Amino acid sequence: MNSMNNVTTIKELVTKKITVLKEEVIDQYQVSFEVKKDDVHHLLSVLKQAGWRQLSYLSAVDWIEDNEFELVYIVFNWEKPVHIQIRCRIDRNAPTMDTILPIYPGAKYYEREAHEFFGIAFPGNDSHEKQLILENWDDIPPLRKDFDxxxxxxxxxxxREYSNDHVEMxxxxxxxxxxxxxxxxxxxxxxxxxxx
Amino acid sequence: MMINILIGFGVALFGFVLQTSLGGINRKIIGRLQKRYGPKWYQEFLDIFKLLSKRAISHGWLFDFGVIMALGGIIATATFMPVTNSIVAFPNYDNFFIFVYLIAVGMLGMAMSASGSGNPYASIGVMRALTTMLAYEVPFMIVILTIIKLTGTSSITGIAEFQQLAGNNWFMIALPLGFIVSFMALMGMLGKKPFETYIAPAEIASGPMVEYGGKQLGMLFIMHEITVFIEVSLFVHLFLGGAENILIFLLKYAAVYTLVNLISNVYGRFKIDQVVKFFYKWPLLLAIVQAVIAVYLGWVI
Amino acid sequence: MKSTKFSELTQEQIDRKWWEIGDFFRRNSLWMLMYCTGCCAIELPPAMTSAYDMERLGMGPMATPRQADVLLVTGYLSLKTLRRLIYTYEQMSEPKYIVGFGSCTINGGIYHDSHAVINQLDRYIPVDVYVAGCMPNTESVMNGFVDLMTLIKNKQANGWIKYKENNDWYKQNQKEALGEVKIKDEFHE
Known part of the structure; x- marks a missing residue:
């Protein structure tokens, strides 16, 4: 009951400040809001002041049919047991997203990872183009859907070459x-x- | 003179063979404790000869020279070691302080060579080894000086014979607190588990030995076995009344080393600051209390 | 002087005899360096502890590549770990052996179509023994070690000699998969 209260207060907090395109309550511990690209920084700083101090993860999803990338910021509160996902869609052809380093300094490596695997640029993060996991990569970013x-x-x-008897495609x-x-x-x- | 030197090298060889076999037997004992079958009793010999048969990589002349210096220094120390009352290579030179000085040559060689490898883990290991030495040496030396004050001699055989003449009244019983303190110091000296800080395989990748492989590591293993022989037999002579014949020596030696091993295998590992704090707290206090009781009050059983 | 029995042996035969003696020690005291890249590493704890007790064969874990004899590659190798594996292998002192665990090192296993995982380990470094299975059970792991000992006895565990003799071929393969083999990453500058 208490945690459902948490979810409703979060909803109020978010909808009061900005326009939410789509919201989804996954369960009593997880809420997801889809917002516009420009609202992300404002929303994240609001949430950080409200107690969601930790950026748990920054991930990306490749929606190739819509020609869009979806960035997912997952923030975590140490007092209230609710994860909040902030989703935003960005253009797939020239993917750029301003860095959130001033709000969450821990995003440095997540942004580098997202740049490496999806090719999303993060202006403001000086080191986002340095290689992190893939060393000397020479192809398109590997987690894009058009990469085979x-x-x-x-x-x-x-x-390794086997005789065809043992291979079954x-x-x-x-x-x-x-x-x-x-x-x-x-x-x-x-x-x-x-x-x- | 020649015959003395030969006896000395004989003692060093004896120490190596004794300690290496006992080390293997102890590995078996520990294996049985952990419900394992355990290795062969001569496993340590196999390990050392295998290392000597491998090809080695050099990291510069300081690295190689330090290893030879360490091994030579330790063998030279072992030549002075009395085994029984009569088997002494250099009679009148088996002074306690000779061991203190000569063992430093071997340790210095090892430290030099390890630093010569240029690996940061080796430097950390050497630094920790020296810190641990500073920690255990203070209480240990207080106890030893008490013994020297009581017996009036610093010769190892002299101290052993003093205990035997007093009717097998070993310093282990006469100075119980001192015995406990120096047993802890012995565990620190041997680098056994609670004080294993400077080897710490999972933490600093075996410390000073990090860059050694092949022949150099084999030489260091031989050096380590002889060092353990020197330290444990010093303990036997100082606290367990020495030995009239070689059988008694073997018995006492095996008892002390096995006890150390059994205790060490139920412990975890201290951090370096914990080691120093530990040795400067209880062992130092007990050692001072023991010295006051024995020297000023004269309460010796 | 001329006709003593020992001097009839050529230098080569004497070396051979020494090598055989050395092989006896080497196969009875194999020190492992565990490069736990994948899930097969979970089979090592039961092999080491009281259930199977590796130490009775004289095997034991070692802390650094310099001290070890056997390199255990337990599982899949991504490009980044392959690079580190090559560094590690080249640091070991000779003679050195490699045991590859699981189907990932043999043919890529379930990661055969990944962009980041290599498929055949023995193209990049020489492997003496493969332990098949996904993952191999502990009996087959122990059996693999006994096989390695037999190979050393029969002088067939000569992967390190192959690596020296065919170094160009191995380096070429490494270069094809990795680009540059030695690179500087930001954490080791």
Whole structure:
């Protein structure tokens, strides 16, 4: 009962300050708000003052059909047991999002990670372009939906060769195979042509 | 003179063989404690000879020279060690202070070589080893000086014979507090578990030994075994009344070393500041109390 | 002087004899360096503790690459860990052996189509023994170690010699997968 109260107070707090595009109560410990890109900083600073002091995670989702990235900021309160997710959509073609370093300094490495895996730029975070996990990466960011990990892996890492008796491919689809071939040649070209 | 030197090297070799076999047996005992089968009793020999058969990487001449200096210094120290009352390589030179000075040569060589490797973990390990030494040396020396004051001699065989003449009244019984203090100091000296701070394999990757591999590590292992031999037999001579014959020596030696090992295997590891605080608190206090009781009040059983 | 029995042996034969003696010690005292990259590492605690007791074979964990003889690669290797594995392997003192655990080191396992995980470990560093399974159970892990001892006895555990002789091939493969092998990251500057 108490925690449901928490959720309603959070709703009041958020809706009073800014316009919420979509809200979702996942359970009594998690609430999700979708807001406009420009409202994120304001909302985060409001929440930080209200006690959500910790940025638990900054993640991204690739909605390739809508041609948009969705950034998910998860903040956590040490007094009230509620996680709040702040979601916002940004353009996929030129993904940029102002950094939240002044509000949550811990976002430094999450932003670097998001830049590395999705190619989202964070102006204001000086080190967002430094490599963190992938070293010497030479392709499009790997967690984008149009990246084909299988083709990359086939081109880059040689497979152990077995006789065909033991290998069973389930449902070889022609179209996907052709696409993979295309990407493989593309990657091989990249390797031959040197670093970008 | 030549025969004395030969006896001395014989003592060092004896110490190496004794300690290495006893170390293997102790590993087996610990294995049985933990409901394991345990390694072979000669496992430590296999380890050392395996290391000597491997190829080694050098990190500069200081690194190599330090290892040789450590091994040489420790062997030289071991030559002075009396085994029984009669087996003494250099009679009249088995003074306690000779061991204190000579063992420093080996330790210095090890510290030099470890610092020569350039690894920060090695420097941390050496620093911690020296800090631990500072910690246990103070209470230990107070107890030893008490013994020297009581017996009037600083010769190891002299002290052992003093205890035997007094009707097997060992200093272990005569100075019970001092015995407890120096047993703790012995555990610190041997680098056993609660005071294992300077080796700490999971924390600073075995400290000073971090960059050694192959032959150099094998030499350090031999050096370590002989060091343990020196320290434990010093303890046997000072507190357990020495030995009339070699059998008694083996018995007492094995008892002390096994006890140390059993105690060490039920403990976790102190942090370095905890080690220093521990040694400067209770052992130091007990040592001073023991010295006052024994020297000024004369209450010696 | 001429016809003593010892001097009839050539230098090569004498070296061989010494090597055989050394092999006896090496196979009875294998010190492991555990590079716990993946889930197969969970099979090592039961192998070390009272259930299977690795120490009776003379094996034990070691703290640094310099001291160790066997490198255990337990599980999948991403590009970043492969780079560190190569650094580690090259630091070990010879003779050195590698045991690869699980299907990930053999053919990529369930990560065969990942962009970050290599598929065949023995293209990048020489592997002496593979322990198959996803994950291998503890009996097969112990069996793998006994196999390694037999290989050392029969002089077949010569992966480190292969690495020296075919160094160009290995370096070429490493370069294909990793780009530059030695890089400076910001945490070790």
């Amino acid at each position: 990990p299988k083709a990359y892996s086939d081109a880059r890492f040689p497979k 389930n449902g070889q689809k022609e179209s996907k195979q052709a696409k993979r071939e295309e990407r493989r040649t593309h990657i091989l070209d990249l390797i031959k042509g040197g670093k970008k």
